[in-house]
Amino acid sequence: MIRVSNLVKSYGELKVLDGVSFDIEQGEFIVIFGSSGAGKTTLLNILATYDKPDEGEVIFDRINIINTSENSLERFRIEKIGFAHQSSYMIECLPLYENVALPLILAGFSKQEKEKVVAKLLKEVGLEDKAKNRPSQLSLGQKKRACIARALVTDPRFILIDEPTANLDVANKERILALLSQKQKGGATIIVATHDQIVTKHAKVLELTNGKLVPLETEGGV
């Protein structure tokens, strides 16, 4: 379970998050919806432990990640979080396969296990024929899918994805959403930030506007 209480984050004068609070149960699929610049990425960065809020707490399974030491956060990131950042950044000198397999170095997978898991995921995101390509040889959409595969590779309990459908065509959007739904059915908690209406059809939607998070009623969700 994730409990977020009274989260405040400002960049200078600009208050991006202004007392954001919400609870997410294990196995839920949440979409944080909002226009560009609403603070979705900031909220996801805080949930993924990439950034610290000015105030408030974030509790993952009874652990308050805001007050946790850096060492504990490192373990937390390996064991529980799978995060696909908005930038879809990948290490340029490594081929796609190695980029996706990076989290497995820490997870202690054997070479055979690693090959099996990565090959399966690359197939699921439709990049099995690009495994040896370097990031510069991939399109933005392919990079996005690769980063989602990297976030899912350790089969984490909490999956956070920023703009999962950015730069994707309709078929690939469906493919990614189906993959996320499959992970949700497997028990993972999924939080995605997006401004894409298609994604909101698949999950419970919370809208971030003026620094506040409010439930939004959609076709598929609440």
Place this chain on the structure above:
Amino acid sequence: MLKTVVKLCFLFFREYRLRFSHFFKYGVIMVLIAAYFSVLVSLPLVSEFAEIRPFEVAEFDVFLSGPLEKPDIERVRGGAEAIVEGACFGDTEVYVKGNFAGRINLILVNDLQRALEITEINERYIRRGKVSRRGAVIDAYTAKKLSVDVGNQVRIKIKKDVAVEYRIVAVLFPTSVTSGIILADYPQEVKEAFRPFEYTSFWVKWKNGVENGVKGEGNYTLLKRSDLIRQQKEALDELTHNRMLRLLKWGGIVALFLIALKDIWLLFETRKKDYALLLGLGFSRKSLGTHFLAENLLRMAVTVFVGTLCAKLYMQRIIGFYYPSEAFMESLMYLLLVAITASCLGSAVASKRLRRISIAEVLAEG
């Protein structure tokens, strides 16, 4: 953590192929500076002045070293029982004679070990070949000029229709001791063959009743020799204690240190986003810092080693001087010290930056 660091080293090794021009540019600059420093360090040691020392050969009264003008030679001859252009021992004679060019051309010996001892040519100046083998020793310069090496036969034309063949058993680097000397065994024909050359050094045994020099001229030859040694020692002192040389040497060290730091810092700036990503994936700051330090230590160590090796090759293969192992070790020690200091300092600053890095901000850059 060690496993993670090693794995990271392997992963980032691919970057060297990808960003070859960057690594090559800085690598070459650092190798050149390291080589420059190594050459400067070795100068006093490889200098021909460095080998000046008194010549003590029991069988002869004096050893004269050139350049001597013709009148000098005539005066010495007047007082000498024999101008033995060489050292004699037992039944075997080794012929020592200078040549006008001021370099060794050829050493032909029956017993190289003995010949080296008697001429005080240190064994370490022998590049290759086994001592105590009969054959010819050739100097590096002449070998290069004639395109011959150890194992080759050299044919020496001693008269119009007479030639003798010798197998080269060693290559010798010129020093003050060796320069201007031809060592040869003593067939008369060979001696005759070298007659056209002017002397630059030779052994002299005085005639009975003549002490310390040419008859009637007191200590002339000894004084001349003492003067020569003194002058060369002064030149050596000037060279080794020269302020400009010291400045150039330490300037090289400072330049290497600054370029190494710049290279390390540029590498960190390039990798910053990669490291932010790895931190986000759960890699510890400690393991990333350790990886960065290990990589830089390895890189700098290889660079200075290659630089020192280049200096050795340059001195030996191109200049033609023996590069003493003492100089190699000394320059390598200094350069490694600089490389380790620069790596540790650069990596410490990088680690500090890594500790304060905001993953979200860095990933959002660019």
